[in-house]
Amino acid sequence: MSENKTMNFNDLEQWLNERRVTEVECLVPDLTGVARGKILPRAKFTEDRGMRLPQAIVAMGVTGEFPESGPYYDVIDPTDKDMQLRPDPSSVRIVPWATDPTAQVIHDCFDHDGKLVPFAPRSVLRKVCELFAAEGLQPIVAPELEFYLTARNTDPNTLLRPPVGRSGRAETSRQAYSIDAVNEFDPLFEEIYDYSDKMELNVDTLIHEVGAGQMEINFFHAQPLGLADEVFFFKRTVREAALRHDMYATFMAKPIAGEPGSAMHVHQSLLDVATGKNVFSNEDGTPSEMFMHYIGGLQRYIPAAMVLVAPYVNSYRRLSRNTAAPINIEWGYDNRTVGIRSPISSPAARRVENRVIGADANPYVAMAMTLACGYLGIKNKIKPKPEMKGDAYLTAYSLPRSLGEALDWLRKESDLHEVLGKEFITVYSEIKELEFDEFMKVISPWEREHLLLHV
Template identity: 70%
Template sequence: MATRENFGHADLELWLNERRVTEIECLVPDLTGVARGKILPREKFKEDRGMRLPEAVLGMTVTGEAPDSEAYNQVISENDRDMVLIPDASTVRLVPWATDPTAQVIHDCYFHDGKLVDYAPRTVLRHVRELYARAGLKAVIAPELEFYLVAQSSNPDMPLTPPIGRSGRAETSRQHYSIDAVNEFDPLFEDIYDYCDVMELEVDTLIHEMGAGQMEINFLHGDPLELADKVFYFKRTLREAALRHKMYATFMAKPMANEPGSAMHIHQSVVNAETGRNIFSTEAGEPSEAFRHYIGGLQKYLPAAMAFLAPYVNSYRRLVRHTAAPINLQWGRDNRTVGIRIPHSTPEARRVENRVIGSDANPYVAAAVTLACGWLGMQERIEPSPESKGSAYHSDYQLPRSLSEAIGLLDEAPALQELLGNRFCTVYKLVKLAEHDEFMRVISPWEREHLLLHV
């Protein structure tokens, strides 16, 4: 059988037959990273013909609404026309929690003329990856994904709380890197590791993070599209496993007021596609010009990119002072207080860690955007600021403080919008503006508590 990256139609058919698959979940990641699609009986799955879904599936708010805008309709047809979905055979995986043999496969979105839908998140990442490929380069990433386990509750007005562990008690204090705190949820994590093995997700390490019930999973480094697929699958897998253990798993950036937020740190490097040499290091093992310029690109363009990397109103509750999250775009070696960290490594493994991304970000969009910022830095030969040697937690804010501010900053970065695709950026901005407007119609408990009788 062919390797995953070379999977063809015949390989997919053989794979499905060997596992006696009876159903196939045909998945498309939308702008929010939510899995859309259809579930088909095996005999109805026609890889070469694809299936149909409305274009608007890719341009909805997190609540399922479409922006009412002429600019939106110039990109996504108001006639509610279909697009063609073709499976990427290399992404086929079993659904390990299904009762009957069930497969899941991620699809790419095409127009009827055979061109990829340019505002599909997977297409945007493909485009950025191809920019590197045309220059003889290959981007490499390794995501680290934080999340919370929380007790189940059907009332969204009630604050979230940590779940009950094996001891019969919930965490009441922070257990940073505690092995025993992770062991409280051994039955859940045993299922998660089993599921990940079946799905070939190649997760690396699991740790307990700072917050009560907060964990982090790390992925082995690899191709950006493959890693984005794995994060997409992992989010779905974790939620399902948690439900089976009577708890929720959440990737909200800030689910609990008095606990740290959750990030998706992305380690990234660039190698010569032919030789495999890391271009962030010179032949003598010193930091290269490309390394400096990549950092410079992140520093210049990340403020304008934050609407992609912190995509919800809630995202900015994480990016505040004294919460272990960066509020700056300084860079430093082995320094977790900066937004752009350079981990200790050999010259061959020299890399940049983007620490400003929230765990609520769409993994395809997040990977595409951070690689785009670094690419622009290398193309424009942007020099970074001097290295931050001490704690940067008390530095000035260098990131937008709200979603509306972030959307405004995006308009000031035409080079970034052009690289990602102007049509994609148009749809994305309009969706985010619609979500912001919807949020502003909600009256919060804080307003009722402090304004009702005092103003």
């Protein structure tokens, strides 16, 4: 299914009947993008058409911890109240690796008054899309998702290594766009494509990226909520398939030192709902004022919003000089060194590519972030800086360099609070502060190597 295919509950029941589904995985994406929820017998799912979970289940850190006190509990009820979870019929997919016929359905989170829970990631993306709808505009996005295949690694203190392919050897050099390097893992990718086909995921091109064992999958363009669902499902699918082939798949932003990081580049454009035309182009094919304002908004607000798409301490290892990742928010045509790129295209396909987003970002939050920045640019008529025509890697940093710094920048940007929701910003910031505190308790090998006997 996709967001373009509307389904009601009768359609959903027919879909489940046709596939003789006996169990249903009731899923809700949390702040990290992890699938939370319950597995219900088919009869129980049909009877209830939803379930309850504590509010905090979608608002926990990657370590599973919660803040002990503070502003978090101005949003999350300290009595641990339930949310009402309602299935979105259009999100239903089969679970292709399950032994018995099993479906998976993404749920939206509501409070007891029937209002969307404002800090749930899917709610945030819905909110931003509704802002565009009120302007008569429909965002269209297309993600490009990078990830690494690695050998199994059960010891966190052991460095990650590329997996062994069909040849019996692991990659030891960079193989950008190599067909033979992809073919090393044909059995795995055949299964991933098979799973994706059974789940009706709109995956397009597979390529080998620069890093050893680094791959990229591209998605066909579509509406944001449906594509965020697909990225959510796809991450789960790739990790499952990799395990079945005795390897890991990781979407960490920087899993291996000395290798490029992994990004989730998001192409985006806007359609006029009434005409179906791309508003980024004028009738004569030239870039529109709205196109420029959209870029201006990305430049103005991305630095303050970085913690939403670089959510972990590891994320900032990717965003450094000489790592094939942007370090600023310059923009340019067909320039891969900038943070905001406009590929060469026909006027009807004119679009903007946000290249700062990490593969570790929650897809719902990532798409909400980049669309919110562009929306603010349009509403505030923000003009972009002059186009960068040279190597943006040689220019100054304009993005935060650490998780702590990024959190400070987000807390000060009230415009983003209004568009994304103050409750979401509060919960997200408190969770990231907790994760940062947890990380700071760990002493790294670098510190022991260079500080132990020298300071």
